[in-house]
Amino acid sequence: MEKAISEIRQLLGDDGISTDDEDLRSHGYSEWSSINIDRLPTAVAFPNSTTDVATIAEICYKYKVPMIPYSGGSSVEGHFSASFGGVSVDFMNMNNIVEFHPEDMDIVVQPSVSWMDMNDKIKDSGLFFPVDPGPPAKIGGMIATNCSGTNAVRYGTMKDWVVNLTVVLADGRILKTRKRPRKSSAGYNLNGLITGSEGTLGFVTEATLKLAHIPEETGVAVTTFPTMRDAAKAATQVIHQGIPVGAVELLDDVQMDVINQMGGTGRQWKPLPTLFFKFSGTKAGVNDNIEGVRQIVYQNRGGDFEIEQDKAKQGALWSARKEALWSMMCLRKSGNEVWSTDVAVPLSKVPDLVEVSKDDLNRLGLFGSMLGHIGDGNFHETVLFDGEKEHEMVTECVHAMVYRALEMDGTCTGEHGVGLGKKTFLEEEVGKESLQVMRTIKAALDPRWIMNPGKILDP
Amino acid sequence: MEKAISEIRQLLGDDGISTDDEDLRSHGYSEWSSINIDRLPTAVAFPNSTTDVATIAEICYKYKVPMIPYSGGSSVEGHFSASFGGVSVDFMNMNNIVEFHPEDMDIVVQPSVSWMDMNDKIKDSGLFFPVDPGPPAKIGGMIATNCSGTNAVRYGTMKDWVVNLTVVLADGRILKTRKRPRKSSAGYNLNGLITGSEGTLGFVTEATLKLAHIPEETGVAVTTFPTMRDAAKAATQVIHQGIPVGAVELLDDVQMDVINQMGGTGRQWKPLPTLFFKFSGTKAGVNDNIEGVRQIVYQNRGGDFEIEQDKAKQGALWSARKEALWSMMCLRKSGNEVWSTDVAVPLSKVPDLVEVSKDDLNRLGLFGSMLGHIGDGNFHETVLFDGEKEHEMVTECVHAMVYRALEMDGTCTGEHGVGLGKKTFLEEEVGKESLQVMRTIKAALDPRWIMNPGKILDP
Numbered sequence: 001m002e003k004a005i006s007e008i009r010q011l012l013g014d015d016g017i018s019t020d021d022e023d024l025r026s027h028g029y030s031e032w033s034s035i036n037i038d039r040l041p042t043a044v045a046f047p048n049s050t051t052d053v054a055t056i057a058e059i060c061y062k063y064k065v066p067m068i069p070y071s072g073g074s075s076v077e078g079h080f081s082a083s084f085g086g087v088s089v090d091f092m093n094m095n096n097i098v099e100f101h102p103e104d105m106d107i108v109v110q111p112s113v114s115w116m117d118m119n120d121k122i123k124d125s126g127l128f129f130p131v132d133p134g135p136p137a138k139i140g141g142m143i144a145t146n147c148s149g150t151n152a153v154r155y156g157t158m159k160d161w162v163v164n165l166t167v168v169l170a171d172g173r174i175l176k177t178r179k180r181p182r183k184s185s186a187g188y189n190l191n192g193l194i195t196g197s198e199g200t201l202g203f204v205t206e207a208t209l210k211l212a213h214i215p216e217e218t219g220v221a222v223t224t225f226p227t228m229r230d231a232a233k234a235a236t237q238v239i240h241q242g243i244p245v246g247a248v249e250l251l252d253d254v255q256m257d258v259i260n261q262m263g264g265t266g267r268q269w270k271p272l273p274t275l276f277f278k279f280s281g282t283k284a285g286v287n288d289n290i291e292g293v294r295q296i297v298y299q300n301r302g303g304d305f306e307i308e309q310d311k312a313k314q315g316a317l318w319s320a321r322k323e324a325l326w327s328m329m330c331l332r333k334s335g336n337e338v339w340s341t342d343v344a345v346p347l348s349k350v351p352d353l354v355e356v357s358k359d360d361l362n363r364l365g366l367f368g369s370m371l372g373h374i375g376d377g378n379f380h381e382t383v384l385f386d387g388e389k390e391h392e393m394v395t396e397c398v399h400a401m402v403y404r405a406l407e408m409d410g411t412c413t414g415e416h417g418v419g420l421g422k423k424t425f426l427e428e429e430v431g432k433e434s435l436q437v438m439r440t441i442k443a444a445l446d447p448r449w450i451m452n453p454g455k456i457l458d459p
Numbered sequence: 460m461e462k463a464i465s466e467i468r469q470l471l472g473d474d475g476i477s478t479d480d481e482d483l484r485s486h487g488y489s490e491w492s493s494i495n496i497d498r499l500p501t502a503v504a505f506p507n508s509t510t511d512v513a514t515i516a517e518i519c520y521k522y523k524v525p526m527i528p529y530s531g532g533s534s535v536e537g538h539f540s541a542s543f544g545g546v547s548v549d550f551m552n553m554n555n556i557v558e559f560h561p562e563d564m565d566i567v568v569q570p571s572v573s574w575m576d577m578n579d580k581i582k583d584s585g586l587f588f589p590v591d592p593g594p595p596a597k598i599g600g601m602i603a604t605n606c607s608g609t610n611a612v613r614y615g616t617m618k619d620w621v622v623n624l625t626v627v628l629a630d631g632r633i634l635k636t637r638k639r640p641r642k643s644s645a646g647y648n649l650n651g652l653i654t655g656s657e658g659t660l661g662f663v664t665e666a667t668l669k670l671a672h673i674p675e676e677t678g679v680a681v682t683t684f685p686t687m688r689d690a691a692k693a694a695t696q697v698i699h700q701g702i703p704v705g706a707v708e709l710l711d712d713v714q715m716d717v718i719n720q721m722g723g724t725g726r727q728w729k730p731l732p733t734l735f736f737k738f739s740g741t742k743a744g745v746n747d748n749i750e751g752v753r754q755i756v757y758q759n760r761g762g763d764f765e766i767e768q769d770k771a772k773q774g775a776l777w778s779a780r781k782e783a784l785w786s787m788m789c790l791r792k793s794g795n796e797v798w799s800t801d802v803a804v805p806l807s808k809v810p811d812l813v814e815v816s817k818d819d820l821n822r823l824g825l826f827g828s829m830l831g832h833i834g835d836g837n838f839h840e841t842v843l844f845d846g847e848k849e850h851e852m853v854t855e856c857v858h859a860m861v862y863r864a865l866e867m868d869g870t871c872t873g874e875h876g877v878g879l880g881k882k883t884f885l886e887e888e889v890g891k892e893s894l895q896v897m898r899t900i901k902a903a904l905d906p907r908w909i910m911n912p913g914k915i916l917d918p
Contacts, residue, residue: 103699103807126701146644157642159651160619175892181803183616183835184870185605185655186877187885187915188897192618192651196644213701240562242585242672244740281703284743344640348562376642411643418645426646433634437904438647444903445896456646 004063004087005043011055017045017087026073027088032329033076034339034398035421041068041082048093050166050174050205057203058172060087066450067170069199071111071140074133076340077419079144079198083454089203091140098206102127106163106180108208111140127211130155133415134325143204145417146196150247150278150321153239153375155212157415159195166206167194170446180208193441198417199452201445215280218246219290220314221307223297224272228252228358228370231273232351234300235374238277239347243292246278248375249321252358255328255369256320262327265319275302275374276321324371328382337387341398341421343405344378344414353408357381357401364393378414403428418456426457463522463546464502470514476504476546486529486547491788492537493798493857494880500527500541507552509625509633509664516662517631519546525909526629528658530571530599533592535799536878538603538657542913548662550599557665561586565622565639567667570599586670589614592874593784602663604876605655609706609737609780612698612834614671616874618654625665626653629905639667652900657876658911660904674739677705678749679773680766682756683731687711687817687829690732691810693759694833697736698806702751705737707834708780711817714787714828715779721786724778734761734833735780783830787841796846800857800880802864803837803873812867816840816860823852837873862887877915885916 008017019042028040047053060067066086073080082088095112102125109118116135119128132149133142141147143165148157155161164178167190177190194201225231228250235248250273251259257271277293279286286309294305308317325340332338345353354370361368361381372379381401385394402412402425412418412425427435438457443449449459467476478501487499506512519526525545532539541547554571561584568577575594578587591608592601600606602624607616614620623637626649636649653660684690687709694707709732710718716730736752738745745768753764767776784799791797804812813829820827820840831838840860844853861871861884871877871884886894897916902908908918 101805101807104805105699106805146648148642148644152642156615156619157644159648160615169892169896173892173895175896176890177893178889179865179870180805180868181836181870181873182806183607183611183803183837183873185616185872185874186870186881186888187655187894188660188900189605189618189651189655190889190893190896192648192654193900195651196646196648201647215701239564242674281740282744282747284747285741288741288743344642346560346563346565346639347641348560377640378642406638409639411638411640411645413644414640414642415644422645429645430637430649431635433628433632434636434649435646436632437628437634437649440903441647441652441900444899 001042001063001065004059004065007059008045008056012045012047012052015046017043019043027070027080027090028082030073032074033078034341035078037081037083039082039085041088042085044088044090046090046093050168053089053168053203053205054172054174056087056089057168057170060450061171061448064448064450066453068452069140069144069203072136072138074136075141075145075417075419077416077421079417079419079455081420083420094205097121104180105211106208107211108206109139110206111138111204113139115139115142126214128214129161129209130212131158131161139207140204143195143207144198148415150249150373152373153248154244154246159192161210162191162195163208163210165191165194165204167202168205169202170448170451182210198419198455200442200456202451217281217283217286218311218314219279219286219307219309220317221277221290221293221305222274222317223302223305224270224274225300225302228273229351229355230301231275232354232374234296234302235275236347236350237296237300238293239375241292241296243289245289245293245375246280249276250372250374250379251276251321251324252370255324255371258327258331258369259320259323262330264323264327269320276318325382328369328384332384335387336384338382338384339394339398340380340382342378342380342414342416343402343410343412344376345405345408345410347377349408349410350374350377353404354379356404360397360400364397366390366394366397376414377410420455423456460501460522460524463518463524466518467504467515471504471506471511474505476502478502486539486549487541489532491533492535493800494537496540496542498541498544500547501544503547503549505549505552509627512548512627512662512664513631513633515546515548516627516629519909520630520907523907523909525912527911528599528603528662531595531597533595534600534604534878535875536880538876538878538914540879542879553664556580563639564670565667566670567665568598569665570597570663572598574598574601585673587673588668589671590617590620598666599663602654602666603657607874609708609832611832612707613703613705618651620669621650621654622667622669624650624653624663626661627664628661629907629910641669657878657914659901659914660910676740676742676745677770677773678738678745678766678768679776680736680749680752680764681733681776682761682764683729683733684759684761687732688810688814689760690734691813691833693755693761694734695806695809696755696759697752698834700751700755702748704748704752704834705739708735709831709833709838710735710780710783711829714783714830717786717790717828718779718782721782721789723782723786728779735777784841787828787843791843794846795843797841797843798853798857799839799841801837801839801873801875802861802869802871803835804864804867804869806836808867808869809833809836812863813838815863819856819859823856825849825853825856835873836869879914882915
């Protein structure tokens with residue numbers, strides 16, 4: 001390990017690697033995470049280029065030193081924990097838009113580009129990148145977790161937007177998965193394999209991403225319901241009727257109350273189960289869609305269908321959705337911990353899962369809020385708890401929700417990824433043989449098991 | 460080999476395996492294919508279930524006998540050729556819809572289900588499967604080639620519609636990649652890896668597919684242009700302006716003339732470069748989109764923008780697009796061969812590629828038509844030729860087009876797949892290291908290299 005660090009320092013210079021306590025801690029611990037471990041990385045490297053990453057990999061491969069990719073640091077399942085120590089590879093210096101091809105509707109970026117900054121920089125072109133996870137997320141981590149967000153019901157998830165990837169393998173080999181066609185059937189889909197592999201198969205050092213057109217017209221609507229089941233039923237009915245909403249998000253009464261308490265949105269919301277809708281398309285299409293949703297909302301005991309079509313004012317109406325997670329985090333008292341988890345189930349199971357999970361929180365007397373990308377059958381539970389007294393209870397509650405989702409033919413994670421936190425569920429979900437195939441692939445591409453070891457699966 | 464056949468016969472019965480000349484020939488040769496070889500499979504097996512397939516695999520694994528999946532038989536790059544003899548596994552008895560979950564918007568099917576039959580069976584539910592390759596295609600082959608079709612510009616390609624796959628590996632192990640969530644970030648994306656692997660990693664014996672809503676309103680429009688470049692420019696401009704067309708297809712003058720000659724559409728078309736558009740959405744949205752397209756068409760020297768919004772009459776207007784390939788095939792004289800190929804390039808390169816490729820056909824005096832899923836940058840060239848005299852010239856012409864596509868940062872195949880026919884281009888396209896990673900994955904999952912050997916890549 002010492003030798004590896006010294007060789008990396010020799011090649012990357014003093015700024016290229018750090019063993020400062022603060023750096024180690026910030027790269028091995030996260031207050032966002034549902035899981036943290038005692039161990040920290042031994043060093044943090046700061047490559048400036050794909051070649052630098054390959055150099056780091058060659059050295060670590062030689063000395064069998066674990067490597068852990070790091071970009072936004074906002075993942076919640078311990079993805080960048082240093083389970084076996086090793087070198088955290090922070091892409092902070094690789095944060096450039098390399099090429100922008102508006103005429104081809106794609107963009108070439110480095111892993112530490114923020115999706116929000118990127119969208120801001122290219123907005124005059126009329127194009128945008130539609131995958132919208134939490135604001136701190138960066139492209140590298142977004143690829144690693146196959147993330148999504150509120151727009152997924154309309155635009156799909158991260159894997160649907162990757163045109164090609166430059167990847168550095170565990171032994172330092174560099175590959176580029178494809179050229180720049182928007183569509184291809186040539187050879188194995190390495191984009192699809194690397195996306196979602198959580199840094200366990202290699203480092204993504206550059207990515208070409210598809211872009212979409214900024215819709216001509218947008219709208220935001222908010223409406224409340226007496227119960228979570230009513231809200232979930234209305235949301236799934238919108239999807240069943242094929243109304244092409246831009247997003248449909250469910251926030252529970254607790255979440256709305258928390259947003260009120262934190263006061264970040266400049267208005268008071270009814271502390272009731274609430275659906276937030278986004279609409280996009282042509283002016284006439286948006287109007288049609290709004291009318292369709294309004295009818296479904298009223299049929300499901302929804303009230304106060306509040307709609308905003310003025311672009312400048314839509315942000316205010318969407319603000320509660322945007323502030324949801326931050327409000328929960330702000331509410332956290334000193335010593336309290338947060339556990340944020342997600343599952344996804346087939347559409348028809350959503351109302352059941354939401355209701356039972358809500359009851360479970362209440363039954364256990366836990367303080368947690370629920371928030372769902374309900375059009376994908378995907379939803380989150382965020383629990384604030386006393387780390388010493390309630391840890392076991394929260395674990396029980398989260399695990400029960402995951403097993404319930406699996407029983408309903410769902411998944412243990414719709415968008416957060418497996419990391420450290422969900423490893424125990426993967427075999428139950430995909431079966432022994434699928435897990436074995438994943439292991440075979442991992443062992444074939446990373447025979448020394450040094451790429452982000454301990455995440456997703458074990459040897 | 461003899462032992463393998465006899466063991467399979469023992470377990471599957473006499474109807475389970477055939478060595479009849481006619482069966483061997485129909486499973487080893489295709490008049491649609493750009494490439495055929497002299498060798499045929501030694502036997503054709505007809506499994507009735509996943510278990511049967513696993514039995515066949517176990518036996519073939521034991522005796523190192525190649526296995527070749529077969530469903531629709533309409534692929535064009537020699538995907539089901541028996542390069543090394545072996546057993547062709549024909550899924551004709553596995554052609555059932557296993558489960559249909561309209562409430563979850565998905566369907567569970569066996570590999571020999573026809574996508575057209577499936578859509579016909581479920582149409583009363585208001586749902587449909589949007590991936591639309593050639594009519595004879597079946598789900599198994601559609602997954603194998605990561606196919607697409609005219610709807611891809613709106614709905615994406617096959618890989619975007621796979622929820623889970625049941626796969627039999629080379630050694631007979633059975634795995635199911637996922638449960639039934641519409642979205643998941645749990646573990647490696649085996650759906651994405653198997654889809655497009657052309658039967659070289661395992662047999663797909665069952666698939667759960669997402670379904671989409673049949674749009675409320677549809678429209679079809681047809682318009683002609685003086686040159687291919689004008690037509691291609693108009694098409695790419697429609698995409699650049701973000702008009703969400705359901706499809707935009709380019710047919711060249713030769714293709715339109717052939718359709719007229721064959722007379723299958725009941726009308727005469729102008730023998731000019733022609734764009735076919737599909738529109739879908741709400742009534743108002745469709746009207747908006749039609750107006751947007753109409754303007755672009757006129758700006759690009761298009762004429763006679765013919766539009767049909769009556770659902771019953773849209774088929775007639777779309778008929779020329781539908782009859783395109785069949786018309787070419789019908790025109791084929793005895794002894795003539797057909798070479799159908801496809802490439803895809805970044806959007807901005809489409810007008811150049813189309814024009815140069817057209818000039819190339821003319822320069823060489825070859826009889827070929829061009830047809831493009833132009834909104835994806837994907838297009839086809841179909842050449843009819845004298846197999847003895849012109850083979851070399853056609854090879855030169857097709858290869859020149861592929862290399863041109865690669866130089867333009869494109870792909871050697873947008874939707875047909877690599878098979879036997881495009882193997883020589885794959886390294887040029889993805890690079891040595893990516894190809895080596897594909898080989899590593901292949902060797903890890905199929906160490907005896909018996910799953911459809913000779914396709915995509917060699918050891």
